[in-house]
Amino acid sequence: MLKTFEKSQKTFTFRDGQAVLLKEPTLLQLKSARAKNDEVEQAKALLIDMSEGELTSEFLDSLPLGEWVRLSNEVSAFMGIDVKN
Numbered sequence: 001m002l003k004t005f006e007k008s009q010k011t012f013t014f015r016d017g018q019a020v021l022l023k024e025p026t027l028l029q030l031k032s033a034r035a036k037n038d039e040v041e042q043a044k045a046l047l048i049d050m051s052e053g054e055l056t057s058e059f060l061d062s063l064p065l066g067e068w069v070r071l072s073n074e075v076s077a078f079m080g081i082d083v084k085n
Contacts, residue, residue: 012070
């Protein structure tokens with residue numbers, strides 16, 4: 001029987017020095033995120049999953065736009081989102 005893959009991990013550091021560990025999303029997590037209505041909500045859902053709940057919707061909603069752009073770039077490759085400045 002096949003074993004589950006170890007997910008790649010990346011630490012994202014915010015400009016204030018806080019850091020969050022982001023794990024590569026699974027196909028199920030991507031599918032769940034894509035069920036959201038718009039790209040921002042899709043990216044938020046995927047980031048919450050990738051951080052295993054350390055990032056919350058409230059935290060993400062309170063981010064300055066520059067930090068949101070940097071963070072959302074972490075999921076754009078998985079989602080096919082073209083993040084604009």
